[in-house]
Amino acid sequence: MNRVDVQSSCSDDNEADTLSVDAALLKMLNAVAEKSGTEHIPLTSAVDRILAAPILSPINVPSHRNAAVDGYAIIHTDLPSSGEIKTLNIVGRIVAGHPYKGRLKQGECLQIMTGAQMPDAADTVIMQEHVEIHDNTIHIDARHKNGQNVRQAGEDIQQNHTVLEAGIKLTPPQIGLIASLGISEVHVKTPLTIAVFSTGDELLNLGEPPREGCIYDSNRYSMISALKKIGCKVLDMGIIADDPEQLRSAFKLASNSADVIFTSGGVSVGAADYTKQILAETGSINFWKVAIKPGRPIAFGHIDNTTFFGLPGNPVAVMVTFYQFALPCLQKMMGLTTPLICPTIQAKSTHSIRKIAGRTEFQRGFLSKNNNGEWEVSTTGKQGSGILRSMSDANSFIILEHERPSINKGDWVITQPFSALF
Numbered sequence: 363m364n365r366v367d368v369q370s371s372c373s374d375d376n377e378a379d380t381l382s383v384d385a386a387l388l389k390m391l392n393a394v395a396e397k398s399g400t401e402h403i404p405l406t407s408a409v410d411r412i413l414a415a416p417i418l419s420p421i422n423v424p425s426h427r428n429a430a431v432d433g434y435a436i437i438h439t440d441l442p443s444s445g446e447i448k449t450l451n452i453v454g455r456i457v458a459g460h461p462y463k464g465r466l467k468q469g470e471c472l473q474i475m476t477g478a479q480m481p482d483a484a485d486t487v488i489m490q491e492h493v494e495i496h497d498n499t500i501h502i503d504a505r506h507k508n509g510q511n512v513r514q515a516g517e518d519i520q521q522n523h524t525v526l527e528a529g530i531k532l533t534p535p536q537i538g539l540i541a542s543l544g545i546s547e548v549h550v551k552t553p554l555t556i557a558v559f560s561t562g563d564e565l566l567n568l569g570e571p572p573r574e575g576c577i578y579d580s581n582r583y584s585m586i587s588a589l590k591k592i593g594c595k596v597l598d599m600g601i602i603a604d605d606p607e608q609l610r611s612a613f614k615l616a617s618n619s620a621d622v623i624f625t626s627g628g629v630s631v632g633a634a635d636y637t638k639q640i641l642a643e644t645g646s647i648n649f650w651k652v653a654i655k656p657g658r659p660i661a662f663g664h665i666d667n668t669t670f671f672g673l674p675g676n677p678v679a680v681m682v683t684f685y686q687f688a689l690p691c692l693q694k695m696m697g698l699t700t701p702l703i704c705p706t707i708q709a710k711s712t713h714s715i716r717k718i719a720g721r722t723e724f725q726r727g728f729l730s731k732n733n734n735g736e737w738e739v740s741t742t743g744k745q746g747s748g749i750l751r752s753m754s755d756a757n758s759f760i761i762l763e764h765e766r767p768s769i770n771k772g773d774w775v776i777t778q779p780f781s782a783l784f
């Protein structure tokens with residue numbers, strides 16, 4: 363068996379070659395570039411997809427002048443002067459979708475419904491609540507203004523103007539906006555193809571009977587669902603044993619077939635971790651000690667043109683490193699140019715938390731409002747990096763900053779709601 367490294371994997375968190383979370387993320391972001399291709403798809407499938415080309419409006423929106431309220435369309439020169447009451451004859455009714463064919467004359471008005479096209483000569487709409495109706499006439503007073511209650515053509519969007527920039531992730535209102543322009547197909551980025559495998563002789567596939575000394579592979583399932591959730595195409599390569607030959611061919615296949623490879627396990631300095639050795643032969647990979655808990659050992663680099671994230675084996679460390687490092691990189695590779703907002707909330711810690719300065723910790727917390735209307739957060743039981751329950755019971759990360767020492771009960775801490783991440 364070949365040991366490639368003889369350092370301890372987690373005994374000393376203040377080594378000189380340890381990277382801060384921010385520095386590690388910056389290095390990773392700088393090492394990746396947009397990778398996705400583009401395709402045309404129906405608008406109805408485009409939500410959450412990344413726009414590949416700007417949307418230019420082929421029309422004015424609204425396309426015609428129309429009434430902003432239900433009321434009476436008039437010619438502004440018929441408005442009474444102060445103190446006066448004016449009587450106008452009702453000569454017809456216009457509803458949305460049925461333009462008026464005649465020509466409105468001085469002294470006349472047309473009943474008009476919201477959204478209906480304004481007749482050519484008319485330029486002002488009096489709200490129906492502001493008129494008195496007698497027989498076939500309306501009486502209006504002097505409170506009204508020239509041009510009121512009319513939406514002008516192109517008031518919302520002008521023809522040929524850019525409505526949406528490339529690089530945004532399409533939201534439901536943006537889909538509606540595109541539909542309002544009469545566009546039924548959009549040009550979007552293609553999904554990234556991601557190869558995923560777990561490493562470890564101790565791992566069992568779902569469906570296998572329990573075996574002494576073995577555990578079920580959970581990381582592949584959390585990683586794959588996280589990747590699918592953000593719109594990636596996943597190539598599930600299963601479990602690869604801690605065997606140099608199998609690892610070598612798995613990396614070869616993965617780098618030939620995918621834009622990105624995600625693995626879990628085998629990047630710490632355990633006796634059976636061959637990943638480092640294989641990767642040292644096949645690609646330009648860095649094995650970083652990041653000042654983060656959980657998730658300290660993380661491998662990152664490239665095998666040919668394929669980006670590689672070697673996430674730690676411990677299930678919580680997988681999730682923390684995925685959301686804090688891999689997600690921003692994947693977003694950049696997908697061509698997302700407008701960063702998604704990932705808000706944090708200051709909350710009072712309901713108990714003390716032990717922590718040493720010199721690393722960023724991502725504890726798992728449950729965030730809620732207390733009786734005073736303040737946000738408070740409690741940790742979700744034991745916080746070991748192998749205890750996935752601490753994450754599944756949580757609704758947020760509690761982010762304890764690099765320099766921060768232990769937390770006392772009642773201290774304010776930063777929380778990052780999962781709903782902002784997944």
Ligand code: AMP
Binds near residue numbers: 562628
């Ligand atoms: P390693 O980094 O390979 O030494 O793994 C660290 C810890 O994570 C060990 O306790 C492994 O058994 C566990 N682990 C590794 N891979 C997985 C996996 N796919 N699912 C669940 N636990 C895992």
Ligand code: MG
Binds near residue numbers: 562563627634
């Ligand atoms: Mg292992």
